[in-house]
Amino acid sequence: MSTTSLTTGPSWAKVPRRHVPVLATLALLLVMYGIGVSQYRAFSNVQVVFNVFIDNGFLLVVAVGMTFVILTGGIDLSVGSVVAMTAMVSAWLLQSGLPALLVLVVALLIGPTLGFLMGCAIHFFDIQPFIVTLAGMFFARGMCTFISNASIPITDGFWTTMSQYRIGDPRGNFVSVSVLVAFAVVLVAAYVLAYTRLGRNVYAIGGNPQSALLMGLPVGRTRIAVYTISGLCSAIGGILLSFYTLSGAPLIGVGMELDVIAAVVIGGTVLTGGSGYVFGTVLGVLVLGVIQTLITFDGSLNSWWTKIVIGGLLFAFILLQRLIGIRYK
Amino acid sequence: MNRIKPLLGHRLFWPVAVLAVMLVANTIYRPGFLSIEVNNGHLYGTPIDILRLSAPLILVALGMTLVISTGGIDLSVGSICAISGAVACLYISKAPDQNSFGMVLTALAMALGVALVLGAWNGVLVSVIGIQPIIATLILMVAGRGLAQLITEGQIITINSGPYRAIGLGHFLTLPLAIFIALGAALLVAAFTRRTALGMIIESVGGNREASRLAGIRSGRVVFLVYVVSAACAAIAGFMMTANVSSADGNAAGLWVELDAILAVVIGGTSLAGGRFYLSGTILGALIIQTLTTTVYAMNISPQTALLFKAVVVIAVCLVQAPAFRARFSRRRRGTPPPPAPSPQRQKEEVPA
Numbered sequence: 001m002s003t004t005s006l007t008t009g010p011s012w013a014k015v016p017r018r019h020v021p022v023l024a025t026l027a028l029l030l031v032m033y034g035i036g037v038s039q040y041r042a043f044s045n046v047q048v049v050f051n052v053f054i055d056n057g058f059l060l061v062v063a064v065g066m067t068f069v070i071l072t073g074g075i076d077l078s079v080g081s082v083v084a085m086t087a088m089v090s091a092w093l094l095q096s097g098l099p100a101l102l103v104l105v106v107a108l109l110i111g112p113t114l115g116f117l118m119g120c121a122i123h124f125f126d127i128q129p130f131i132v133t134l135a136g137m138f139f140a141r142g143m144c145t146f147i148s149n150a151s152i153p154i155t156d157g158f159w160t161t162m163s164q165y166r167i168g169d170p171r172g173n174f175v176s177v178s179v180l181v182a183f184a185v186v187l188v189a190a191y192v193l194a195y196t197r198l199g200r201n202v203y204a205i206g207g208n209p210q211s212a213l214l215m216g217l218p219v220g221r222t223r224i225a226v227y228t229i230s231g232l233c234s235a236i237g238g239i240l241l242s243f244y245t246l247s248g249a250p251l252i253g254v255g256m257e258l259d260v261i262a263a264v265v266i267g268g269t270v271l272t273g274g275s276g277y278v279f280g281t282v283l284g285v286l287v288l289g290v291i292q293t294l295i296t297f298d299g300s301l302n303s304w305w306t307k308i309v310i311g312g313l314l315f316a317f318i319l320l321q322r323l324i325g326i327r328y329k
Numbered sequence: 330m331n332r333i334k335p336l337l338g339h340r341l342f343w344p345v346a347v348l349a350v351m352l353v354a355n356t357i358y359r360p361g362f363l364s365i366e367v368n369n370g371h372l373y374g375t376p377i378d379i380l381r382l383s384a385p386l387i388l389v390a391l392g393m394t395l396v397i398s399t400g401g402i403d404l405s406v407g408s409i410c411a412i413s414g415a416v417a418c419l420y421i422s423k424a425p426d427q428n429s430f431g432m433v434l435t436a437l438a439m440a441l442g443v444a445l446v447l448g449a450w451n452g453v454l455v456s457v458i459g460i461q462p463i464i465a466t467l468i469l470m471v472a473g474r475g476l477a478q479l480i481t482e483g484q485i486i487t488i489n490s491g492p493y494r495a496i497g498l499g500h501f502l503t504l505p506l507a508i509f510i511a512l513g514a515a516l517l518v519a520a521f522t523r524r525t526a527l528g529m530i531i532e533s534v535g536g537n538r539e540a541s542r543l544a545g546i547r548s549g550r551v552v553f554l555v556y557v558v559s560a561a562c563a564a565i566a567g568f569m570m571t572a573n574v575s576s577a578d579g580n581a582a583g584l585w586v587e588l589d590a591i592l593a594v595v596i597g598g599t600s601l602a603g604g605r606f607y608l609s610g611t612i613l614g615a616l617i618i619q620t621l622t623t624t625v626y627a628m629n630i631s632p633q634t635a636l637l638f639k640a641v642v643v644i645a646v647c648l649v650q651a652p653a654f655r656a657r658f659s660r661r662r663r664g665t666p667p668p669p670a671p672s673p674q675r676q677k678e679e680v681p682a
Contacts, residue, residue: 052451076519121644121648124653125647125648125653125654126652126653127603127651128649129650130402130463130591130600130601130649131591131592131601131643132602132644134588134591134592135639135640135643135644135647136640137640138636138637138639138640138643139636139637139640139641141633141636141642142633142635142636142637143637143638144633144639145631145633145634145636146637148633149633162633182605206338218643223624225556240611247667250633251633258467258470258471260469261467265464271461271463271464272461302478302479302483303483304474304475304476304478304479304483304579305475305479307471307472307473307474307478307668308475308479310471310472310477311468311469311471311472311473311475312472314464314467314468314472315454315468315472318460318464318465318468320462320666322458322459322460
């Protein structure tokens with residue numbers, strides 16, 4: 001599962017097998033973008049691409065966290081609820097008049113704390129990640145409505161500045177601050193996974209936890225760490241979402257975990273762990289974003305086609321992974 | 330102590346204890362909780378309500394138990410509920426006479442047929458193509474919601490059909506019909522799995538699929554079968570859910586029922602790693618979940634906040650059932666070394682559910 005190529009000969013001619021899913025996703029993305037450009041004149045506008053990033057910045061951050069968890073062979077169902085809880089808590093604290101910086105710190109601490117606790121439950125008590133994070137999902141969602149049943153608007157100066165600040169070129173194309181934050185998270189995550197000890201441990205545990213343990217790798221610490229990372233990413237995603245919507249709503253992000261898992265899988269990460277890249281996850285999120293944009297541009301298709309298309313893509317990509325023989329348990 | 334010990338160790342002890350505690354707490358909070366009265370020849374009361382409302386969950390959880398015992402998982406049941414309900418309601422809403430009994434039967438048969446096809450799709454993905462169950466059924470979970478909305482065209486189909494309504498709200502022998510349907514399904518599944526070799530075959534496939542195949546069991550066929558059964562159970566549950574409200578909503582019908590069903594199965598003591606299943610435990614688990622929901626409603630807490638309580642119960646039940654937790658706990662209490670960890674299972678349980 002190392003990133004160095006094991007193939008010999010002209011490197012451009014032989015694509016390593018584990019790169020095939022990512023390349024397929026890239027090809028799909030280009031084809032979809034091509035279809036969009038050829039069908040709708042406005043689609044070639046650069047702002048369309050920027051908008052995909054603006055609308056999916058928070059999803060991207062959450063998906064990066066999920067990539068860590070899935071690489072170890074686990075799963076985190078709590079992300080959507082944690083995103084909502086973070087947005088909700090920050091809206092609530094801001095409403096009660098706390099300074100923006102303090103709120104930011106508190107909101108960013110909640111997600112990792114919950115993630116840490118879930119990681120501990122998974123590691124120390126040997127309960128399946130599915131069940132633990134399901135409980136985490138219930139807990140976080142319950143906390144949202146416990147805080148308030150209705151959506152809380154955010155009027156804080158820092159938040160509105162962040163929401164409205166546009167970074168762009170003279171021609172009027174722009175991205176929001178969230179996009180930059182998302183990019184930063186992606187770069188850090190890619191670096192951690194590829195070049196640090198923690199990243200190598202994540203791949204090793206995903207490959208085979210028993211062997212990793214026998215090799216003397218800190219399995220428990222790493223496993224707790226990935227759920228904490230996922231919690232942190234969800235918290236950042238929640239902050240970005242509250243920048244985007246300028247409110248905290250108790251029911252926002254319901255079912256988001258499915259989109260996130262779908263994005264990670266479409267991005268070529270194998271659900272049994274041990275194989276995948278952050279870059280693939282970025283592509284996966286972009287594929288989802290472009291599908292939504294295409295359906296919006298078309299206008300005659302209804303929103304439920306998004307779900308059907310995502311389901312179809314999931315099927316195609318899993319079949320692809322299966323055909324090129326990436327290990328499945 | 331010696332007499333209590335086997336009781337404490339019984340696999341149904343903790344689920345029963347949790348259910349009993351909840352019932353007692355309810356009765357203390359509201360003394361009339363357990364009272365049942367006769368009205369119009371039908372029995373009414375909170376316990377009856379809990380039984381009636383838990384019927385769809387019991388059905389879904391029964392199918393889920395079989396799937397989980399083969400080491401799989403079926404996330405698509407909620408979507409299948411929505412699709413089968415939508416198909417049945419669409420057919421009924423188009424019929425000239427919505428109260429015709431034969432027409433309702435045709436609608437049910439059609440919807441069940443669709444569900445069986447979807448179950449077969451899941452089964453083929455898992456057993457023939459060999460896709461990991463959680464992801465194979467995730468496909469239908471995502472796409473199925475879209476399909477259900479496609480069938481209802483994004484609308485809520487309302488129907489006015491007496492026979493169909495009876496599935497959810499009808500009475501038989503003073504008790505709601507839904508209870509009998511769930512009970513019948515449970516007995517049927519129990520008879521097929523515990524009175525024939527099928528149950529043991531399913532457990533052996535869950536224990537080790539390849540070894541079972543070498544021992545002469547058609548593992549692939551068994552795995553295929555459990556997904557079809559699960560889809561059929563989900564379809565009947567879908568009929569009940571839509572019949573309860575006489576309308577089909579592609580978006581909301583059966584939403585999150587898969588999570589509740591998995592919870593019910595786990596609370597009932599069936600391991601997500603497969604290889605063992607307990608139908609009675611599953612039914613208890615479903616009753617616990619419904620009792621919890623009803624309790625929370627009765628206390629005037631919003632349904633969403635109810636999730637908070639659910640989280641606490643889930644964690645509590647899972648912790649007391651986790652071998653690692655028990656080992657730690659008993660070591661601390663008695664000062665004796667913990668029993669050897671269940672090492673053969675360990676590696677299996679680390680595989681994501």
